[in-house]
Amino acid sequence: MADKKVLEQKLEELQEQYSKTRYNKATNKYLGILRAKMAKLRKAMAEKKGKRGTGFGVKKSGDATVVLVGFPNAGKSSLLKRLTGAESKVADYAFTTLDVIPGMLNYSGAKIQVLDVPGLIEGAHLGRGAGTQVASIIRVADLVLFVIDATLPDQIHRLVEELSLLDIKVNRQKPRVMIEEKRSGGVEVEANGHKIPGRKEVETVMHEMGIYNGKVIFYNDIDMDSLIALLLENAVYAKGVIALNKSDLVSEEKARRLAAEFTASTGMRTVAVSAARGTNISQLKEALFENLSLIRIYLKPKDGNADYSRPFVLKSGSDVMELARGLHSKAAKSLKCAYVTGRSAKFENQRVGKEHALEDGDVVTLVYDKF
Numbered sequence: 552m553a554d555k556k557v558l559e560q561k562l563e564e565l566q567e568q569y570s571k572t573r574y575n576k577a578t579n580k581y582l583g584i585l586r587a588k589m590a591k592l593r594k595a596m597a598e599k600k601g602k603r604g605t606g607f608g609v610k611k612s613g614d615a616t617v618v619l620v621g622f623p624n625a626g627k628s629s630l631l632k633r634l635t636g637a638e639s640k641v642a643d644y645a646f647t648t649l650d651v652i653p654g655m656l657n658y659s660g661a662k663i664q665v666l667d668v669p670g671l672i673e674g675a676h677l678g679r680g681a682g683t684q685v686a687s688i689i690r691v692a693d694l695v696l697f698v699i700d701a702t703l704p705d706q707i708h709r710l711v712e713e714l715s716l717l718d719i720k721v722n723r724q725k726p727r728v729m730i731e732e733k734r735s736g737g738v739e740v741e742a743n744g745h746k747i748p749g750r751k752e753v754e755t756v757m758h759e760m761g762i763y764n765g766k767v768i769f770y771n772d773i774d775m776d777s778l779i780a781l782l783l784e785n786a787v788y789a790k791g792v793i794a795l796n797k798s799d800l801v802s803e804e805k806a807r808r809l810a811a812e813f814t815a816s817t818g819m820r821t822v823a824v825s826a827a828r829g830t831n832i833s834q835l836k837e838a839l840f841e842n843l844s845l846i847r848i849y850l851k852p853k854d855g856n857a858d859y860s861r862p863f864v865l866k867s868g869s870d871v872m873e874l875a876r877g878l879h880s881k882a883a884k885s886l887k888c889a890y891v892t893g894r895s896a897k898f899e900n901q902r903v904g905k906e907h908a909l910e911d912g913d914v915v916t917l918v919y920d921k922f
């Protein structure tokens with residue numbers, strides 16, 4: 552495989568051809584090929600960087616991981632400090648964060664890891680700045696916290712678009728597309744009434760992926776970029792929250808209007824904050840916690856009272872076995888059943904099996920087989 556510089560140059564060339572080509576019926580197919588080629592190259596670049604270990608290898612820890620994403624100077628490092636107390640260099644010029652700085656936010660019994668990464672710049676999807684490395688971190692996080700400078704509000708759309716080009720789709724439903732490979736008959740398309748790229752374009756993408764015979768069945772609307780990302784199995788679907796930072800520099804009225812606009816256009820909860828002054832930080836913490844879909848479980852000994860002071864935090868959808876494993880991986884092997892009171896139970900002290908899914912606020916007594 553060619554080295555990084557060659558890949559980057561190739562990507563740059565394709566991007567140039569792509570932006571020079573006007574969209575029309577005749578160039579449609581050609582544009583599809585270009586997009587598929589660019590997606591493949593980005594994937595190759597990401598894999599290369601992943602293997603080499605660039606000082607970006609951060610260990611995930613805590614109950615969930617949030618990554619700060621914003622253009623340089625938006626206030627990411629200042630916000631990291633406010634949220635977690637962790638020091639990351641803050642300066643009045645761009646590119647101060649050279650590495651990944653982790654911090655830990657303790658909120659409502661949950662330990663939330665917050666990562667400050669280098670600011671994204673325009674063209675990150677072409678490998679500019681630390682684009683590909685930053686993307687590889689975003690891909691493993693549970694939530695993206697966009698940090699937007701309130702005096703430069705169009706940053707949000709440029710960032711969401713940039714991430715989308717990096718195959719990170721924020722607050723979007725994963726489209727469902729099924730491919731049935733066949734031995735002959737060419738490419739068939741079953742749109743089921745959804746808005747999808749043209750038949751010729753779908754065919755082009757399939758050919759680029761090396762599939763010449765097969766039926767593509769769509770269960771959602773989907774655009775060309777998302778289709779390419781999906782077929783390469785390269786797209787991740789992430790949740791997001793927006794911090795409208797530096798809100799101290801605009802009027803309260805304007806901050807409110809921007810927050811409402813952001814939420815309307817992106818579907819993301821938006822909190823106007825000031826990292827410099829420490830305004831609305833607790834609202835932001837709450838928004839992060841809520842969007843991480845974590846659940847709090849209270850343990851109750853068989854003949855005692857539940858300990859409400861120390862919840863055990865799990866990802867939403869976790870079952871009784873996962874709770875036991877989190878508590879004590881060895882003892883989990885002898886887990887027999889559990890008694891549950893709360894939202895997931897039909898009645899108080901319901902006896903449930905290991906695969907019973909828990910819900911926020913449940914009180915649980917674990918029962919083990921005797922050793």
Ligand SMILES: Nc1nc2c(ncn2[C@@H]2O[C@H](COP(=O)(O)OP(=O)(O)O)[C@@H](O)[C@H]2O)c(=O)[nH]1
Pocket residue numbers: 621622623624625626627628629630640641642643644645646647648670796797798799800824825826827828
């Ligand atoms: N007025 C104001 N300035 C801020 C705020 N947050 C950060 N800054 C300033 O913006 C500059 C960049 O902040 P920094 O946290 O380093 O941004 P980063 O590049 O995204 O990490 C620094 O001079 C900060 O003091 C804020 O809420 N209000």
Ligand SMILES: [Mg+2]
Pocket residue numbers: 627628629639640641647648
């Ligand atoms: Mg910084």
